Amino acid sequence: MTVSIRDAARPFTGGALTALLSPATRLLGLGEPTHGVEAFLELRNELFRHLVEYEGYRSIILESDCLSALAADAYITDGIGTLDDAMSLGFGHHLGASPANRELLRWMRAYNEQRPPRERLHFYGFDGPLEMTGPAGPRPALTALHDYLAAHLDLAWSRETLDALLGPDQRWTNPAATTDPTQSVGRTPEARELRLIADDLRALLTAHTPHLTAATSPDDRWRADLYARTAAGLLRYHAGMADTAATRVGTLMCLRDAMMADNLDAIIDREARRGPTLAFAHNRHLQKDKSRWLLPEGWGPLAGRTLEWWSAGAIVGTRLGDQYAFAATTFGTRGSDVPQPDTLEGLLSALPDARAVIDPVRLTAVLDRKPTPRVPADHTYLPLDPATTGQTDAIVFVKEI
The missing domain is CATH 1.20.1440 (de novo design (two linked rop proteins))
Incomplete structure (x- = not known):
């Protein structure tokens, strides 16, 4: 089976990923399976550079405070303030502490310095001003x-x-x-x-x-x-x-992604004449199928309950059709968390490359059974559902983080 899976995979490059997408793509959603892992942000940076230099992309959207992002964009496009200012003021969710996010802004500013306004890259946040504390x-x-x-x-x-x-x-x-x-x-x-x-x-x-x-x-x-x-x-x-009501938390998840979808719509409209856009967020905010989250211990009487809601990607994808593409990212090993061989991540771990792009259509065709869903070692990681990988346009696999 490993040889067949290899036929569905290519070493990760920007070109290998975009080869799987519709040429009509206006919004590419690149998901991450968990937050706080620099490897996924570094991969995002590499992909964005390719998209800008070879595919005509002129903007990027992060799962970050839409209002704070104005400060980061002002630095990138017009050199207002310093890079330190942009990092401290331009992000929500403590994302300004990330070295990869700092490198992203530094590269975007350097790219823009010698270009006229209509060709400059733009930076957006599409999350509301929402933090874990409220x-x-x-x-x-x-x-x-x-x-x-x-x-x-x-x-x-x-x-x-x-x-x-x-x-x-x-x-x-x-x-x-x-x-x-x-x-x-x-x-x-x-x-x-x-x-x-x-x-x-x-x-x-x-x-x-x-x-x-x-x-x-x-x-x-x-x-x-x-x-x-x-x-x-x-x-x-x-x-x-x-x-x-007992449905309070689920309602808040719906309201958050609805806010995200409205922001994505507005950004896509603004960028329509300049080129396609890359969006980077958790898989659960960008996937095309219904999002699900099993609440972990610590949620009191709600622990063990599964929340369901339509993601911002699913909402926008309904409006855009084949102009929206979604690439889901997942990983194999993290420390002692090693996937079982019969899970999707376990099967992909047999691939020779440290990072790979997988064609979901070809992968489904070569598998002789549905992989077993992976049970995460902690609640910060939400694995891909093997039953819905056919609703992704590409899978990006990182063997070890």
């Missing part, structure tokens, strides 16, 4: 949207009105609300009023598009729409935080 407050996004509109329109709400409804930021960022919905302010009368205002402001942004397009720059107009999406998404998420 979501950020809506103040930065909502007030930025208000200020943009107030400079050109007569609004029914003042900044003082917004500040009074928002109250202290600590009300919104209380970490106790992560596990206790009664600690959340997401369904207070003030929060409900703010959701209505955010919706009305976004409607004004759309209704006055001709005037705002003529009066402001395309970049300012795009950022205003980002603020509108983020304010509405955060207020919706805070309302979900206050939900006392």
Whole structure:
């Protein structure tokens, strides 16, 4: 069987991966099976350089705070601030500590320095301002949207009105609300009023598009729409935080990926005339099939429950069709965690290359049985489901991390 599997695999290169994709691809999602492993980020950097230099890609999107990413993009495109500033201000989820992320920004800035604006690379985040301790407050996004509109329109709400409804930021960022919905302010009368205002402001942004397009720059107009999406998404998420139903955590997963999908849509539209885009995130946020997560110990009464939700990739893939491609990454051995021989990762570990690209169609054709699902050694790793590998366009395998 190993010889047949070898027929479905090639040593990893950017060209070997893109050879498996539709030429119509506008968005390529590269997933990682776990966070915090530099090998996957280094592989991403290598792929992105190939995509830029040989495939016409001009942007990259990370699973990071969409608002913070503006600081990283300003450094990359226009040299605003320093690399240290971009690393400290331009990422969420503590991703600014990653050497591979630092190398990514350094390379993108060097690439852009001698190029005109229309050819420069752009950097985006597509996650909401959400951390493990809870979501950020809506103040930065909502007030930025208000200020943009107030400079050109007569609004029914003042900044003082917004500040009074928002109250202290600590009300919104209380970490106790992560596990206790009664600690959340997401369904207070003030929060409900703010959701209505955010919706009305976004409607004004759309209704006055001709005037705002003529009066402001395309970049300012795009950022205003980002603020509108983020304010509405955060207020919706805070309302979900206050939900006392047993389905609360699953609802929050759905809301997060819906926010991610909206951001992907907006970025793809913005980049449409410049070239395709690479998105990098966890496999569960980019896969085309339904995402599942078995909650581990430590989740109290929810431990052992399986959450299901549609990923941002599945949502956007429905809209884009063959213009969306997904490459799932997985690995073989990590320390004492060695895959069983009858699992997908165990079978792929017999390949001779340290990194390989596998054609899922050919792999399925040569296997005489479905591999046994891998049981992860810890909850930070979510293995590929062998039953759904046919819904991936490519599999990237790293033998050891």
